[in-house]
Amino acid sequence: MNEVLQVKSLTKRVKQKVILQDVNLSVSEGEILGLIGPNGAGKTTLLKIVSGVVRASSGSVWFDKSAGIGIVPEQAALLGDMDALQNLRMLSSIRGKIGTSEIKQTLKRVGLDPDNKKAVRNYSLGMKQRLMLAQAIMEHPKLLLLDEPTNALDPLGIIDLRMLLSELAQAGTGIIIASHLLNEIERMCDRVAIISGGKILRQVNLRSTEQTPIEVTVSTAYDWDILKRWAESVHVELQKLTPNKGLPRGILKTKMAVSQVISELQSAGIAIESISHVGPNLEAVFLEYAQLEGGVYR
Amino acid sequence: MLAEMIKFEISRLLKRRTLLFWGIVLLIALFTGIIEYLGMGTPKRTVFDAFSFSTSSIMPLLLAPMAGFFTGGALVEDSRSGLLSLIFSKGVSAFEYVTSKAVTSALSQMCFIGITLVVFFVALLPFFPMGSIYIGAQHYSEAFAYNEPVAYCFLIALLFITAAVAFNGIALLTSVWVKNTFVVMAAPTLLYMGLIYVMSMDATKVSLIDPYANLALIDVYIPVSILHMVCYWAVIALITHVLAIAAFSFKKDYM
Structure with a gap:
C-alpha cells in the first residue's frame, strides 16, 4: 500500500x-x-x-x-x-x-x-x-x-x-x-x-493475525497468587493489568488453547471470572514500557 | 496562494465589528479637538483650520495605540488559538501567511485612518466655512498652509496614514517574537513615546522624529517639509513590514 x-x-x-x-x-x-x-x-x-x-x-x-x-x-x-x-x-x-x-x-x-x-x-x-x-x-x-x-x-x-x-x-x-x-x-x-x-x-x-495471548480475570487476590505460582510452574509469562471492577486481571503469554488453560486453572483451584484470547493488549504493552521508563504503574 | 490568503484575511477583517467601534472612538476624539479649537481665539474659523488643528492635536496621541489594538494581536492570537496550524495545513507557507497579514493590516490602517479623516472632514463642512488656514504665513510651511489649504490638509492626512502604517509595522514586528498580547499592543505606543523622549534630549533632532504637521507649521527651523515626513514614515513602514515578513518566515516555531 x-x-x-x-x-x-x-x-x-x-x-x-x-x-x-x-x-x-x-x-x-x-x-x-x-x-x-x-x-x-x-x-x-x-x-x-x-x-x-x-x-x-x-x-x-x-x-x-x-x-x-x-x-x-x-x-x-x-x-x-x-x-x-x-x-x-x-x-x-x-x-x-x-x-x-x-x-x-x-x-x-x-x-x-x-x-x-x-x-x-x-x-x-x-x-x-x-x-x-x-x-x-x-x-x-x-x-x-x-x-x-x-x-x-x-x-x-x-x-x-x-x-x-x-x-x-x-x-x-x-x-x-x-x-x-x-x-x-x-x-x-x-x-x-x-x-x-x-x-x-x-x-x-493491533490487527496482527498471529496467535494472540490470553486475558484472564480471577475472583480474588488469593486466586491471583495461585495463578502466579501456576504460571511460574509451567513457565508461562504472566503480566499484571489494572484490575477490572476490583477483580485481579492479567495476560498470559502462551500458545496454549484457552480450553487447556481453563482446565489447568480449574485443576489448580483458581476461581476464574473471565478468560479469552485477546489481540495485542495495548494496555499491557503500554504499561510494560511505562514501567521501563519509570512510569507510575508498578 | 498569496492572493487567496490576502482575500481570506480581508474577509476576516471585514467581519471585525471592532473596526466600527474604533472608528467612532476616533471620531469622538477628533470632535473633542474641535471643542478645544473653538475655545481658542482665531482670526477666522474655517473648515481647513479646524481640521488641521483638531487632527494635529488628537492623531499623534491615538495613532500608535490604534495600530497596537488592530495589529498587535494578529499573529499572537492565530498562533495561540491554533488557527495558524489550520491555515498551514491548507498548504499556506509562513511567508504567504505573514505577507498576507502585513498587506491586509497595512491596508486596514490606511483605510481606517483615511476613511475616518474623510468622515471627520465631511462632518465639519456644515459647521465651518471654506477658507484658508490662518497662521502667521511668514515662513514656507505656514505660507503653504495659508495658500493651499486643501493640499495642506491632504498632506497631513497622508502623513497620518503613513505614520499609522509605520506603527502597524512596529506592532507586526513585535508580535513575531512577543507572545503577550498586551505587550504587543502597547509596543508601538511605548516605542513612540520612548523615541520622542530620547530625541527631545537633542533639540535639533526633535522635529525629525515627530512627524506631525503642527510642528512643521510652527517651527521655522525644521529642515524638512511635510512631504519629507511622509517619506520618512513611509520608509519606517516599509522597513518594519519587510523585517516582520522576513523574521516570521525564518522563524523556527510558530506555536
Whole structure:
C-alpha cells in the first residue's frame, strides 16, 4: 500500500532539551495509526512538525502537499464571531477546492446543522470539536492528524467519530490519532506507536493475525497468587493489568488453547471470572514500557 | 496562494465589528479637538483650520495605540488559538501567511485612518466655512498652509496614514517574537513615546522624529517639509513590514 506520510530521523531540540529524538514513522493509505504516550512525550510536537507549525531540528517529513492534510488540533481553533458554515467557507476559500454544497454535506456528516446561524463561540465543546472534524475532512485530505479528538465529545460523539474515521480509512485516508485513551486507540487504530521521552519505543500492530495471548480475570487476590505460582510452574509469562471492577486481571503469554488453560486453572483451584484470547493488549504493552521508563504503574 | 490568503484575511477583517467601534472612538476624539479649537481665539474659523488643528492635536496621541489594538494581536492570537496550524495545513507557507497579514493590516490602517479623516472632514463642512488656514504665513510651511489649504490638509492626512502604517509595522514586528498580547499592543505606543523622549534630549533632532504637521507649521527651523515626513514614515513602514515578513518566515516555531 502507498505511504501517505514518511517521517525519517526526525529530531527536535529546544535549546538543550530534546523533544523528539530520531523518530521514524510512516502511515499508509487507509491506515489508522495511534500515538500514545505520557504527557510531554512529544506526541503533539510530532503532529505540529508534520503540520508545519514547528520546524524540526533535523530529519525529514514527506507527504503529498498537493493533497493537503486535515488537522484537528488539541484546542478548537475557530473564528468565534461566525457560524459554522461561515467558518468553513472562510477556511475553504484558501484552497478554493470545494463549494458551499460540499461544506454543508460535511457539516451534516459530522452531525452539525449547516443552517444553524449560531455564532461558533456559543457552541458547546462537543459541537466545536465536531466542527473541527468537519474542517479537517471537508477537502478530502489524504492525511488526517487528530490530537486528542475525543476531547469534549459525548459517548455518542465518540461512536460517531469512530465510525467516521473507519469510513475515511476505508476510502484511503491515512490517519494519525494522538490520545491518552488507550481503549479508544485500541478500538480505532490499526497500529500504535508508543512514544515516551521523545522516542518511539515500540510500534504494535493491533490487527496482527498471529496467535494472540490470553486475558484472564480471577475472583480474588488469593486466586491471583495461585495463578502466579501456576504460571511460574509451567513457565508461562504472566503480566499484571489494572484490575477490572476490583477483580485481579492479567495476560498470559502462551500458545496454549484457552480450553487447556481453563482446565489447568480449574485443576489448580483458581476461581476464574473471565478468560479469552485477546489481540495485542495495548494496555499491557503500554504499561510494560511505562514501567521501563519509570512510569507510575508498578 | 498569496492572493487567496490576502482575500481570506480581508474577509476576516471585514467581519471585525471592532473596526466600527474604533472608528467612532476616533471620531469622538477628533470632535473633542474641535471643542478645544473653538475655545481658542482665531482670526477666522474655517473648515481647513479646524481640521488641521483638531487632527494635529488628537492623531499623534491615538495613532500608535490604534495600530497596537488592530495589529498587535494578529499573529499572537492565530498562533495561540491554533488557527495558524489550520491555515498551514491548507498548504499556506509562513511567508504567504505573514505577507498576507502585513498587506491586509497595512491596508486596514490606511483605510481606517483615511476613511475616518474623510468622515471627520465631511462632518465639519456644515459647521465651518471654506477658507484658508490662518497662521502667521511668514515662513514656507505656514505660507503653504495659508495658500493651499486643501493640499495642506491632504498632506497631513497622508502623513497620518503613513505614520499609522509605520506603527502597524512596529506592532507586526513585535508580535513575531512577543507572545503577550498586551505587550504587543502597547509596543508601538511605548516605542513612540520612548523615541520622542530620547530625541527631545537633542533639540535639533526633535522635529525629525515627530512627524506631525503642527510642528512643521510652527517651527521655522525644521529642515524638512511635510512631504519629507511622509517619506520618512513611509520608509519606517516599509522597513518594519519587510523585517516582520522576513523574521516570521525564518522563524523556527510558530506555536
